[in-house]
Each structure stands twice: as structure tokens, then as C-alpha cells.
Amino acid sequence: MDRPKLLLTTVFGPYGIKNKYAEGVGMQMELFNNQITREQGVHSPRANYWTFPLYFLAENLSAVPTTVLDFPTWKDYIRELKKGYTHVGISFTQQNVIKAKRMTKYLREQYPETNIILGGYGTMLPDLEDIVPCDEICRGEGVGWLREYFGENPEAPIKHPIMHGVSQKYLYGFRDVIDDSGVLFPGLGCTNGCFFCSTSNKFNNSYIAFLPTGESVFAVCREAQEKLGVEGFAILDENFLKMPERARDLLVEMEQHRRPYSFAMFSSAETIAEVGVDFLVRLGVCLIWVGVESKKTIFSKVKDIDVHSLIAELQAKGITVISSSILFVEHHDKVTLEEEINWAIGLGTDLHQFMQLIPFPGTPLYSKYVAEGKMIPDFPYTKLHGQDELAFYHPHFTSKEAGRITREAFRKKYETDGPGVLNMALTVIRGYKRAKGDMKSREEAGLFWNPQTLRYERSTGYQIDEFMNLRIEQMRQRALEFRPLIPSARIFAPNNGSRKKAAQAAALYNETLGKPTLRERIRSYGLVCFATIEWLRIRVRRLFSRGEIVRQPLTCRVEYNSECSNFSPVETSKIPSGLQHRCNLSS
Ligand code: SF4
Structure with a gap:
């Protein structure tokens, strides 16, 4: 066999545009506008994020030359394949399975010798092999799997990439080119095992720690500060505080070295209650996402917790709270669903995500609904995004009306609490x-x-x-x-x-x-000018029924294990800043 050469790629764009490969609503490659500040028009912050796991995988292979292709167009993908790869790994979600199918079919036709590896949440689909041609499927944690596959030591130490998390961001139409935050990936999975949760169930309700100690988290923060100049971090971990001793040691490290980094993170309510809000303030948590799910305490993570008071205390002490709740759970009827929406809005959080109940393949919820005959036959996987139609028969709602109700819930939150920003x-x-x-x-x-x-x-x-x-x-x-x-x-x-x-x-x-300084006033006036243009663009698009502005993520291509002089980003690419330190672009 030729010396292995690996391409790791996402599915191709455009994203958030309805076509024969994907849906529009609910499928934008951005978090806020897609499912948090939806319906907030000009006030909705717009941001795209790099596909961090691909860089993480590439960084942790030592002997296989690897290229990461993040958010390629179809043309970028075709052009990249011409460079000759023995293996192509495609990471995709369940909703993007048709795109993965097109990519692999093309590979089979044009490069029949190439080994195809599938990874990501899309691998939880029960009939995946019938849809997407492939040679290997990585269903669990990818670093160990890839290392083993290529004959490397799966237990070798983990190397954490140093890079920015955001590829581009806009606020009121103004493109902010200064990215002042990095990204941390302390671990995978969650032990809470909520019955609907893909993350937890994909990793068998266990947690795999990549940065198991406060010292290891601090070391990555410090390296990122030195290389990127960042002091704030988005923590990509479903429940970072679930290991409170790690968070506690991180604070000790920061205090000892007088480096007060700040963090945006996810956490379940019971872990916040355990460590206390004062600890979070001291730790530097500036934004926290809390899945409250439902007013009815059917989840152990909110059992016996006064969610209202907890959220009020977090916000009073300066921590932005994103809450999230699930619509169209089995106990919802027309009355209780409205109560649920009002309850969620009544939490008064800065931002709220309404997500429909999705029986994702691979979860206990899916198995239960299949066994009970509740799944809608042949419901397209592309629509499993939770913002439009239901994938199952609900006793009180049609699949179609769910989309309207979800949109109206976002609208109600916006009109009640105003812009999230x-x-x-x-x-x-x-x-x-x-x-x-x-x-x-x-x-x-x-x-x-x-x-x-x-x-x-x-x-x-x-x-x-x-x-x-x-x-x-x-x-x-x-x-x-x-x-x-x-x-x-x-x-x-x-x-x-x-x-x-x-x-x-x-x-x-x-x-x-x-009072604001002259400089601050100028910044405000400038932003109003950008906001006016953005507002007009939105109006015009609505007038001509052209839907909302969909911003495509930048494309990025990074080579690993290669001579720096070979570094050749594709035309549209941007290199996540941290990776520029890995390959000296000026060489
Ligand atoms: S707490 Fe969140 S991440 Fe953990 S299992 Fe429940 S929904 Fe999933």
C-alpha cells in the first residue's frame, strides 16, 4: 500500500440553503442565528466557528501526513482530491448525510482505491452503510481510533491545538475582524445520560477527558495567550463543571500566576448549584449555557433546583445565561406547550434556545419511539434539526404546525425581552x-x-x-x-x-x-450606520421573499506533518490564527 496520506474534511457548502442535499431553516453553519437569536433580525449576532475536532484529530496523528479541509465548496473538495489521498475521512452530522453520500459516491467513482472513513454524529444512523459508501466507520472517540487504525500508539499524550474558535463574526452588520478568544476542548461526552441526548449516548454516557486536570487546562490557556494573545476561551465540553476538582484547580493555577482568563461554557444546573455562583464569577465564567429543558422536572439535572433563582443569581453577578428548553415533549398539549414557552421566557435569561424534541437515532428516545411505532416513516434525516417539522407522531400537534409554533416562540421571547445582545x-x-x-x-x-x-x-x-x-x-x-x-x-x-x-x-x-468618551461615541455611531445598512438589506430581502441573509463560513485548508514551505491554502481560505504558528507562512 502507498504511504498513507489522509484528508479530513467537513461536508461541502453552501450551508443553510435549501437544495437537494440539505435544508435551509435550522441548518445554517452558525449557532446564534440558527437557533438562539432566531427571529431577532438585525440584532442577531452572526458567527461561524471552525470545525475544531478535525484540527484536533490531525494534530494528534504523528506519522500520517494529514490535511484538514474545513467548509469546502464542492469545487474545493474536487480540487483537493486531485492532490492524491490514500484515505479520506468525512465528519458529518445526521442532517448532512446526503452531502456525505455525494462526496463518497464521487470518491468511489473517481478514486476507487481511496479508503473512506466516516466519523461524527452522522455515524449514529442505523442504516448508514446502506446510504453512504465507506470502508470504515469511527463511531466513538476519534483520536484513539485513528491512531490505532494507522498503527500509532492510541495512548500517546494528547496534543491540544492552539487556535481561535471563530472564523468570522458580525454584529449589526459590522464584521469584527479581531478575534480575541481561543478554544478549549477538555473532553468528550457527558455522564448525565439524558434520554434524548446524542452526545451522551454516542459515548455510552461516559466522559473522556483530554485535559483531565486544572493544570493541563491552564497550560493550554497559557500557551494560547502567548501565541494568540487571547485571554478568553470558549470551552467545548458538554459539562465542564462535572469535574469540579478540575475547575477548582484551574482557579488555583490562575490565582497563583495572576492570569484571570475568562470562559464561556456549558453546564447543567445541578453542577452550577454544587460549585456555587461566587466560584463561577471568580473562575471567570462570563457566559454559561444551561439546559433547563422543561418546567416539569423530568430531568435529574434540574431536580430540586430552583432554576429561577439560580439563573437570577448568575445574571445578577454578571454571567450571561443562555437557557434552552425542549418543545413538543410527550406531555405537551396546546395548553401545556404554551405554558412551557411562557415559563421559559419567564426565566428572563439573556438568550434562549427553543429546540424541538428530536428522536436522534442512537438515543433511548429513538429506540422507544421506534418500538412504539411513533416515528414518521421515511422522515428525511436532513430534517432532523429541530427547528421545523417533527420526526414523530405527536398526540397533539401535527409535524407541519410545529415549525410555526417554534418560530413564534422565538418571536415571543424577542418581543418580551428585546434583543439578546x-x-x-x-x-x-x-x-x-x-x-x-x-x-x-x-x-x-x-x-x-x-x-x-x-x-x-x-x-x-x-x-x-x-x-x-x-x-x-x-x-x-x-x-x-x-x-x-x-x-x-x-x-x-x-x-x-x-x-x-x-x-x-x-x-x-x-x-x-x-459618560461615553468621544471614541466610544464614534464607535456607536459607526455601528448604527452598519446596522442601518443591514436592516435595509433584511427589509429588501423580505420584500422580495428572498429569506434572510445567510452567511457562509470561510473555507480553510491546513496541512499537518508536511514541510511548512508546502503550505498552500485554497483561494478562499483563512487559517485559524493559532495554526499560523505551527506553519510559518512567511517561510
Ligand atoms: S446534561 Fe446536557 S450534555 Fe449531558 S446528557 Fe443531558 S443534555 Fe446531554
């Missing part, structure tokens, strides 16, 4: 104000942080909490970043309630930080 701006400034007040109160009361109990406790002797001072300054900087968007949020507010909220936010910023 405005809510975030308010949370940030309130949190900063509160943190300063809390610090003063603690000093007066002689309370100091106890890293053992994760609480502030009375202590003899006076100590200055220098780390918290650094953290508070970071919160102030964060508030300054949000301030320029308030005028745009006010001008394009959906109703009077939102306009008033924006006015209150502006007043609170003035009271807390003083």
Missing part, C-alpha cells in the same frame, strides 16, 4: 457594579475566599483580594466592549418595552462608567 449588555454592567459592591462588603465584613469550601468566609487578618481586583477590571473592560451596541439596540428595537430597556441600559452605563 441588549440583555447581555445589561447583565455585564450590572455584574460589574455588583462585583465592586460585593468586594467592598466582603472587605468590611472580613470575608475572604476559601479555595477548599469554594465560599467567602470570615478570616482573621487583612488580605487584599488582588485576583478579584483583576477580575473586576476585566468585567469593566467587557462592559466597555458592549457599550457601543446600545444605540443600535435602541434605534432598531422591536417595541417600546425594548426601547425603554435600551434607555435604562444607557443610563446605567453612564452612572457606572461615566
Whole structure:
């Protein structure tokens, strides 16, 4: 056999455009606009993220020359194959299975010698091999699997890529080219085993830690800070706080080295309750996603937890909260579903994701529905995205009406609470104000942080909490970043309630930080100009029934285990910044 040469690729674009390979609604390659700030028009932040797992896999193969192709067009894919690969690995989700099929069919026709490896959540499909021609399927954790497949040591130490997480981002139509955050991938899976959850069930309700200690997480943060200059990180881990000792040790490391990194993360309610909100503030959690799922406590992760109070405390202390809930669960009828939506909106979180119940193949929910004959026969996998039609027979809702109800739920959240970015701006400034007040109160009361109990406790002797001072300054900087968007949020507010909220936010910023400087005012006016153009573009598209603006992710191509001088990004590519350090582009 030829010396192996591996291509790891995502499915091809365009994304979020309905065609014979994929759906439009619910399938954009961005998180916020697709399923969180949906229906928020000009206020919806737009961002695409790199397909981090592919870079992670490539980084951890030592002897096989590997190329990552992230978000290629069909043409990019064809052109790349001409470079000659012995193996092509395609990572895809269940909804993108038809794209994977087209890619593999082409491979079989044009390059019959090439080995095809399939990976990603799409591998949970029961009839995958009937749909997509392939040689191998990696169904579990990919690093160990690929290493073993290519004869490498599966137990070799894990190397974490150093790179930015976002490929491009827009706010009010303005493209922000400064990416000030990195990405951490501490582990895979979740032990909670919720019956509908693909992540948990794909890894047999277990957790695989790549960064098992606070020290290892800190080391990656530090390397990223040195190479990319970033101090904030998105943590790609379903439940990072589920290993509280790791989070606790991470804080100890940050305090010892006076490096107050900040984090956006996912967490279930019971783990937040366990470690406490003060710990999260100190740890630098600026955004947290909490799956509350349903007002009816059918999930152990919210059992006996006062979710309202927990969320209120998180936000009062400056942590942006994204909550998520599931619509069209079995107990929902017309009345209870409306109650559920109102309950979710009543949580008052900055942002909320409404997701329909999806019986994903590979989950207990799917097995149960198949056994009970509840699945709609031949429901296309491409529609398993949870934003439009239901894949199963619901006793009280038709599959078709589910899409309208879901869209209206987003609309209701928007009209009730206003733009999500405005809510975030308010949370940030309130949190900063509160943190300063809390610090003063603690000093007066002689309370100091106890890293053992994760609480502030009375202590003899006076100590200055220098780390918290650094953290508070970071919160102030964060508030300054949000301030320029308030005028745009006010001008394009959906109703009077939102306009008033924006006015209150502006007043609170003035009271807390003083009047905006000339530079800040110019930034605000500039953003209003961009917002006006974006708003007009949206209007015109609606007028001509052209749907909303869909932003395509950038394409990226990175070679691993090759001479740096061979580095040759495709025309449309952008290299995630961290990878530029790996291959010196100027060489
Ligand atoms: S807590 Fe979240 S990630 Fe964990 S099993 Fe439940 S839904 Fe999945």
C-alpha cells in the first residue's frame, strides 16, 4: 500500500440553503442565528466557528501526513482530491448525510482505491452503510481510533491545538475582524445520560477527558495567550463543571500566576448549584449555557433546583445565561406547550434556545419511539434539526404546525425581552457594579475566599483580594466592549418595552462608567450606520421573499506533518490564527 496520506474534511457548502442535499431553516453553519437569536433580525449576532475536532484529530496523528479541509465548496473538495489521498475521512452530522453520500459516491467513482472513513454524529444512523459508501466507520472517540487504525500508539499524550474558535463574526452588520478568544476542548461526552441526548449516548454516557486536570487546562490557556494573545476561551465540553476538582484547580493555577482568563461554557444546573455562583464569577465564567429543558422536572439535572433563582443569581453577578428548553415533549398539549414557552421566557435569561424534541437515532428516545411505532416513516434525516417539522407522531400537534409554533416562540421571547445582545449588555454592567459592591462588603465584613469550601468566609487578618481586583477590571473592560451596541439596540428595537430597556441600559452605563468618551461615541455611531445598512438589506430581502441573509463560513485548508514551505491554502481560505504558528507562512 502507498504511504498513507489522509484528508479530513467537513461536508461541502453552501450551508443553510435549501437544495437537494440539505435544508435551509435550522441548518445554517452558525449557532446564534440558527437557533438562539432566531427571529431577532438585525440584532442577531452572526458567527461561524471552525470545525475544531478535525484540527484536533490531525494534530494528534504523528506519522500520517494529514490535511484538514474545513467548509469546502464542492469545487474545493474536487480540487483537493486531485492532490492524491490514500484515505479520506468525512465528519458529518445526521442532517448532512446526503452531502456525505455525494462526496463518497464521487470518491468511489473517481478514486476507487481511496479508503473512506466516516466519523461524527452522522455515524449514529442505523442504516448508514446502506446510504453512504465507506470502508470504515469511527463511531466513538476519534483520536484513539485513528491512531490505532494507522498503527500509532492510541495512548500517546494528547496534543491540544492552539487556535481561535471563530472564523468570522458580525454584529449589526459590522464584521469584527479581531478575534480575541481561543478554544478549549477538555473532553468528550457527558455522564448525565439524558434520554434524548446524542452526545451522551454516542459515548455510552461516559466522559473522556483530554485535559483531565486544572493544570493541563491552564497550560493550554497559557500557551494560547502567548501565541494568540487571547485571554478568553470558549470551552467545548458538554459539562465542564462535572469535574469540579478540575475547575477548582484551574482557579488555583490562575490565582497563583495572576492570569484571570475568562470562559464561556456549558453546564447543567445541578453542577452550577454544587460549585456555587461566587466560584463561577471568580473562575471567570462570563457566559454559561444551561439546559433547563422543561418546567416539569423530568430531568435529574434540574431536580430540586430552583432554576429561577439560580439563573437570577448568575445574571445578577454578571454571567450571561443562555437557557434552552425542549418543545413538543410527550406531555405537551396546546395548553401545556404554551405554558412551557411562557415559563421559559419567564426565566428572563439573556438568550434562549427553543429546540424541538428530536428522536436522534442512537438515543433511548429513538429506540422507544421506534418500538412504539411513533416515528414518521421515511422522515428525511436532513430534517432532523429541530427547528421545523417533527420526526414523530405527536398526540397533539401535527409535524407541519410545529415549525410555526417554534418560530413564534422565538418571536415571543424577542418581543418580551428585546434583543439578546441588549440583555447581555445589561447583565455585564450590572455584574460589574455588583462585583465592586460585593468586594467592598466582603472587605468590611472580613470575608475572604476559601479555595477548599469554594465560599467567602470570615478570616482573621487583612488580605487584599488582588485576583478579584483583576477580575473586576476585566468585567469593566467587557462592559466597555458592549457599550457601543446600545444605540443600535435602541434605534432598531422591536417595541417600546425594548426601547425603554435600551434607555435604562444607557443610563446605567453612564452612572457606572461615566459618560461615553468621544471614541466610544464614534464607535456607536459607526455601528448604527452598519446596522442601518443591514436592516435595509433584511427589509429588501423580505420584500422580495428572498429569506434572510445567510452567511457562509470561510473555507480553510491546513496541512499537518508536511514541510511548512508546502503550505498552500485554497483561494478562499483563512487559517485559524493559532495554526499560523505551527506553519510559518512567511517561510
Ligand atoms: S446534561 Fe446536557 S450534555 Fe449531558 S446528557 Fe443531558 S443534555 Fe446531554
